[in-house]
Amino acid sequence: MSIIDTLSRAGREVDAVILRYLERGASRDFLPVVLHQVEAGGKRVRSALSMLCCEATGGDRAAALRPAAMIELIHNYSLVADDIVDCGEIRRGLPTVRAKYSDAMALLAAMHYREVLDEIANDCPRSDDMRKLMIETIKATIEGERLDILFEQAGRDEDYIVKHRCKNVSWDLYFEMIGKKTAALIRASCLAGSLAASASDDATDALAGYGWKIGLGFQVADDFLDIFGEKTGKEKGKDIIEHKLGNAVIISALEELSDRKAKGLLAILKSSRVNASKLKEAMELIDGTGAKTRIYRLAEKLVNEGKLKLKILPESSAKNALIQLADFIATRVY
Amino acid sequence: MSIIDTLSRAGREVDAVILRYLERGASRDFLPVVLHQVEAGGKRVRSALSMLCCEATGGDRAAALRPAAMIELIHNYSLVADDIVDCGEIRRGLPTVRAKYSDAMALLAAMHYREVLDEIANDCPRSDDMRKLMIETIKATIEGERLDILFEQAGRDEDYIVKHRCKNVSWDLYFEMIGKKTAALIRASCLAGSLAASASDDATDALAGYGWKIGLGFQVADDFLDIFGEKTGKEKGKDIIEHKLGNAVIISALEELSDRKAKGLLAILKSSRVNASKLKEAMELIDGTGAKTRIYRLAEKLVNEGKLKLKILPESSAKNALIQLADFIATRVY
Numbered sequence: 001m002s003i004i005d006t007l008s009r010a011g012r013e014v015d016a017v018i019l020r021y022l023e024r025g026a027s028r029d030f031l032p033v034v035l036h037q038v039e040a041g042g043k044r045v046r047s048a049l050s051m052l053c054c055e056a057t058g059g060d061r062a063a064a065l066r067p068a069a070m071i072e073l074i075h076n077y078s079l080v081a082d083d084i085v086d087c088g089e090i091r092r093g094l095p096t097v098r099a100k101y102s103d104a105m106a107l108l109a110a111m112h113y114r115e116v117l118d119e120i121a122n123d124c125p126r127s128d129d130m131r132k133l134m135i136e137t138i139k140a141t142i143e144g145e146r147l148d149i150l151f152e153q154a155g156r157d158e159d160y161i162v163k164h165r166c167k168n169v170s171w172d173l174y175f176e177m178i179g180k181k182t183a184a185l186i187r188a189s190c191l192a193g194s195l196a197a198s199a200s201d202d203a204t205d206a207l208a209g210y211g212w213k214i215g216l217g218f219q220v221a222d223d224f225l226d227i228f229g230e231k232t233g234k235e236k237g238k239d240i241i242e243h244k245l246g247n248a249v250i251i252s253a254l255e256e257l258s259d260r261k262a263k264g265l266l267a268i269l270k271s272s273r274v275n276a277s278k279l280k281e282a283m284e285l286i287d288g289t290g291a292k293t294r295i296y297r298l299a300e301k302l303v304n305e306g307k308l309k310l311k312i313l314p315e316s317s318a319k320n321a322l323i324q325l326a327d328f329i330a331t332r333v334y
Numbered sequence: 335m336s337i338i339d340t341l342s343r344a345g346r347e348v349d350a351v352i353l354r355y356l357e358r359g360a361s362r363d364f365l366p367v368v369l370h371q372v373e374a375g376g377k378r379v380r381s382a383l384s385m386l387c388c389e390a391t392g393g394d395r396a397a398a399l400r401p402a403a404m405i406e407l408i409h410n411y412s413l414v415a416d417d418i419v420d421c422g423e424i425r426r427g428l429p430t431v432r433a434k435y436s437d438a439m440a441l442l443a444a445m446h447y448r449e450v451l452d453e454i455a456n457d458c459p460r461s462d463d464m465r466k467l468m469i470e471t472i473k474a475t476i477e478g479e480r481l482d483i484l485f486e487q488a489g490r491d492e493d494y495i496v497k498h499r500c501k502n503v504s505w506d507l508y509f510e511m512i513g514k515k516t517a518a519l520i521r522a523s524c525l526a527g528s529l530a531a532s533a534s535d536d537a538t539d540a541l542a543g544y545g546w547k548i549g550l551g552f553q554v555a556d557d558f559l560d561i562f563g564e565k566t567g568k569e570k571g572k573d574i575i576e577h578k579l580g581n582a583v584i585i586s587a588l589e590e591l592s593d594r595k596a597k598g599l600l601a602i603l604k605s606s607r608v609n610a611s612k613l614k615e616a617m618e619l620i621d622g623t624g625a626k627t628r629i630y631r632l633a634e635k636l637v638n639e640g641k642l643k644l645k646i647l648p649e650s651s652a653k654n655a656l657i658q659l660a661d662f663i664a665t666r667v668y
Contacts, residue, residue, distance in 0.1 A: 025470070025473045026473075026477075027477055027480075029498070030477065030480055081441060081445065084437075084441060085437075085438040085441060085442075100494065101492070101494045102490065102492035102494055102495050103418075103419075103492075104419040104483055104490070104492075104495070105480070105483075105494065105495070107415060107418060107419060107441070108419075108476050108479060108480050111415060111448075111472065111476050112473065112476055114445075114448050115469045115472050115473050115476075118452065118465065118469050119469060122462075122465075128456075131452065131456075135449045135452050135453060136359075138445065138449050139359045139360075139446065139449050142442050142445050142446055142449075143360075143361055143364065145442060146361075146364055146439070146442050149438055149439075156436065156438070158435070158436035158437075158438075160434065160435045160436055160439065161436050161438070161439070164363070
């Protein structure tokens with residue numbers, strides 16, 4: 001089975017579970033609002049990870065179904081919230097929940113998701129551990145999102161944010177942010193699977209390490225796409241337009257550029273509106289550095305480090321699929 | 335001990351618990367955002383109810399401390415979210431979380447509250463039941479808030495909301511809305527206390543009935559204050575300015591007014607901006623009916639029905655305090 005088949009199968013199975021839970025306790029009129037984000041699809045990478053990690057450690061695939069649904073719904077919860085925070089209009093080619101139903105309704109839908117998450121966690125194997133994993137992960141995601149916002153250089157005019165912006169993002173700070181924003185949930189996807197399988201401590205550590213590394217690689221690859229946007233539906237230079245200093249390509253370019261040119265790039269990120277000519281200028285500055293190659297290689301390196309963690313696991317088709325999934329993440333870039 | 339002393343004592347004890355939990359897993363820079371809403375105070379009526387209901391059914395006051403903290407934090411969670419939904423600027427005489435720290439940070443703070451709620455529920459006596467009560471209550475609150483939004487007649491321009499507004503709010507629909515928006519949490523405050531005391535089914539039913547009725551009375555009294563605003567810091571005619579048809583005074587006035595005058599009052603609620611002369615006109619229309627007296631009496635009647643439910647409980651100082659608390663709620667009106 002190809003990795004794409006694995007993903008779509010996991011998606012179909014998990015979606016049915018999520019929909020069943022979401023419908024509980026939501027009134028008929030509220031349902032379309034509540035279902036929109038989940039029905040808009042997605043690759044279901046995270047739920048596939050949960051199911052594969054369960055199988056790879058000797059668990060029954062069925063035991064991972066609800067944990068996988070929990071993980072996928074945490075992801076969707078964070079997406080609905082992110083779109084409110086970023087005034088996002090389009091996601092997965094469709095209007096976001098807030099664009100279609102208003103910010104107010106999107107917020108209520110997100111809150112409903114969070115209640116449903118508790119209900120799913122409650123029905124998971126090892127529910128207390130599963131719930132703890134969920135809470136720890138959502139808390140990390142909140143902190144990651146907070147840092148991501150403060151790493152923006154313009155675009156929000158509230159006093160508090162203007163005053164607390166981080167104007168110098170070191171690699172350490174960058175990795176802290178993406179670790180919390182992205183890798184924590186991908187690591188949790190793996191841990192939810194190994195918990196469902198009651199895997200050994202060694203296997204659990206291996207999967208946690210795998211999830212963490214490919215999670216970092218996933219975000220670095222995303223940063224790459226949010227600048228170069230090739231071969232995907234993404235807007236070229238999206239993170240520049242959104243004033244984001246918390247992007248690996250930009251941090252890497254700034255390191256290499258002369259002081260004068262680095263100031264020029266920062267000035268573009270700080271401008272209240274990044275128009276086409278400013279974007280072109282920024283892209284030229286970045287293209288004049290080795291950032292593109294360097295960040296592609298960084299994503300690849302992180303994913304490879306992730307794959308290495310799987311060494312201690314016995315050979316299995318699930319393990320192979322985890323390796324393929326890691327490659328899929330790294331090779332998205334080109 | 336006067337009811338005010340009871341409230342402030344409950345407040346002090348419960349606040350310490352809430353603060354301790356909120357600080358867990360929130361980074362140092364995020365803490366001021368997270369603490370603002372809780373430190374802004376409030377009457378702590380809900381946590382006092384939990385503690386008194388625990389004592390009134392023979393439980394140990396200490397057992398109700400975390401349940402009371404859970405209830406109070408659910409309330410604060412809903413307030414932070416409401417202020418985002420309604421673009422609220424001032425609450426309890428201070429800037430709201432969103433006004434002080436931005437909508438984005440307020441949303442993240444609310445999300446943090448929800449994680450902390452799970453942690454408090456987990457540490458409560460009878461934690462599984464306590465968590466179920468919390469989930470059921472928050473789901474109800476979400477639905478109540480959704481209805482309240484759709485009962486507004488103007489003020490939001492998103493297509494979805496404009497199209498789905500409810501233009502005719504019956505008493506049934508009104509009571510459904512306030513039951514979910516307000517009474518569900520006040521009922522849950524009482525149930526959290528009786529759960530902590532492992533009260534008998536009869537005592538639990540009595541307290542649930544008490545909480546439900548005084549919760550409805552509380553909201554009806556609030557509606558009264560949101561129109562007449564006397565003796566409180568509330569803005570006179572607040573709900574008219576906010577285009578709210580989901581207010582008992584307005585529904586009552588509309589019932590009594592002639593068709594022509596009722597249309598006039600509705601037209602004011604539907605106007606994109608309710609200026610001073612429109613507000614004066616609306617108040618005159620309302621004052622020309624018996625709505626003021628009728629709604630005052632309705633609040634009083636609901637609270638009295640609530641007090642009657644306590645009959646089956648043995649006499650105790652906690653029971654007396656519950657009766658005083660009900661009166662405090664009803665007499666807020668004048």
